[in-house]
Amino acid sequence: MLLIRSLRSGIRPPAPHSAFSTSAAVVQAERTIREGPRKDWSREEIKSVYDSPILDLLFHGAQVHRHVHKFREVQQCTLLSIKTGGCSENCSYCPQSSRYDTGLKAQKMMNKDAVLQAAKKAKEAGSTRFCMGAAWRDTVGRKTNFNQILEYVKEIRSMGMEVCCTLGMLEKQQAMELKKAGLTAYNHNLDTSREYYPNIITTRSYDERLETLQYVREAGISVCSGGIIGLGEAEEDRVGLLHTLATLPTHPESVPINALVAVKGTPLQDQKPVEIWEMIRMIATARIVMPRAMVRLSAGRVRFSMPEQALCFLAGANSIFTGEKLLTTPNNDFDADQLMFKILGLTPKAPSFSEEAKACELERCEEAVSSSG
Numbered sequence: 288m289l290l291i292r293s294l295r296s297g298i299r300p301p302a303p304h305s306a307f308s309t310s311a312a313v314v315q316a317e318r319t320i321r322e323g324p325r326k327d328w329s330r331e332e333i334k335s336v337y338d339s340p341i342l343d344l345l346f347h348g349a350q351v352h353r354h355v356h357k358f359r360e361v362q363q364c365t366l367l368s369i370k371t372g373g374c375s376e377n378c379s380y381c382p383q384s385s386r387y388d389t390g391l392k393a394q395k396m397m398n399k400d401a402v403l404q405a406a407k408k409a410k411e412a413g414s415t416r417f418c419m420g421a422a423w424r425d426t427v428g429r430k431t432n433f434n435q436i437l438e439y440v441k442e443i444r445s446m447g448m449e450v451c452c453t454l455g456m457l458e459k460q461q462a463m464e465l466k467k468a469g470l471t472a473y474n475h476n477l478d479t480s481r482e483y484y485p486n487i488i489t490t491r492s493y494d495e496r497l498e499t500l501q502y503v504r505e506a507g508i509s510v511c512s513g514g515i516i517g518l519g520e521a522e523e524d525r526v527g528l529l530h531t532l533a534t535l536p537t538h539p540e541s542v543p544i545n546a547l548v549a550v551k552g553t554p555l556q557d558q559k560p561v562e563i564w565e566m567i568r569m570i571a572t573a574r575i576v577m578p579r580a581m582v583r584l585s586a587g588r589v590r591f592s593m594p595e596q597a598l599c600f601l602a603g604a605n606s607i608f609t610g611e612k613l614l615t616t617p618n619n620d621f622d623a624d625q626l627m628f629k630i631l632g633l634t635p636k637a638p639s640f641s642e643e644a645k646a647c648e649l650e651r652c653e654e655a656v657s658s659s660g
């Protein structure tokens with residue numbers, strides 16, 4: 288009776304506790320916590336999580352985050368462009384494409400001393416992962432440069448840092464060589480949904496991107512793959528991107544969520560800036576559907592205030608890029624990040640091969656025990 292009267296008057300009655308369990312964010316977050324990561328997500332399921340009321344999504348993203356991760360730990364990665372500009376591809380958001388007049392000067396690949404110096408500086412500033420980016424379509428026919436990069440990978444790994452590369456498309460053999468050199472992760476973003484992708488890039492296909500991810504995975508390298516929002520895509524495309532990632536045979540270990548930084552001279556120069564709510568929606572959905580992934584609050588972070596970033600961490604982000612620049616666009620100030628860690632009570636995440644090392648140690652121990660037995 289109370290219910291009927293309240294509905295007629297347009298006022299919702301106080302909801303009994305179970306009524307809070309009606310949004311998909313609640314249902315799916317509880318399922319994720321109960322059953323662990325799933326790879327059989329339907330697009331509709333992800334869409335219903337994504338469409339949940341924002342505070343529900345934020346709260347349940349936080350719950351999954353706290354269940355699976357040490358929620359105060361945030362990974363700090365430094366991204367260095369070791370070969371800038373002059374790229375033959377036509378990614379509409381990218382100032383490094385040679386097809387757009389953005390005023391960016393193409394540069395040759397950085398030498399070893401300069402790269403190692405930058406890695407050392409990043410380590411001293413608290414970064415545990417060093418990522419090297421080169422503006423190439425792929426590494427085919429770049430034997431000399433590729434061998435140099437293998438050398439950089441070995442050196443940086445020996446400094447006690449995780450090493451990541453983003454060099455465009457890879458062949459199977461190259462992925463294996465990078466693994467042998469000690470590469471921790473390879474970044475290759477899908478950018479957006481399969482359907483919207485041709486609006487953004489036409490010089491390589493979505494399937495070629497997925498093939499590179501497969502080679503990386505088969506080589507035993509961690510996969511880092513996410514996308515960009517604010518490219519003019521519909522919300523359905525954001526759901527499509529998350530659906531592709533969440534239904535890969537293995538979820539990516541890292542999922543960067545980027546907000547477009549619109550650069551003058553690129554075809555997307557006039558896109559309107561992404562709002563914080565859009566970021567939170569993406570991050571929390573990614574957290575619920577790929578619970579173990581490191582969800583990275585990536586490009587565009589520079590535009591968000593500390594309280595806004597705090598909401599992203601609460602929603603489930605646990606990785607950031609630090610350093611003056613993100614390839615060619617500005618990034619957050621080092622001191623501001625230090626202060627943010629202090630105020631929010633965040634702690635830097637240690638490199639994860641220390642866990643690998645612990646596992647190896649354990650394995651060695653077990654071997655020793657079994658051989659002595």
Ligand code: SF4
Pocket residue numbers: 374375376377378381382383384421422423424455
């Ligand atoms: S995003 Fe990468 S592949 Fe695309 S134009 Fe820029 S540097 Fe080239």
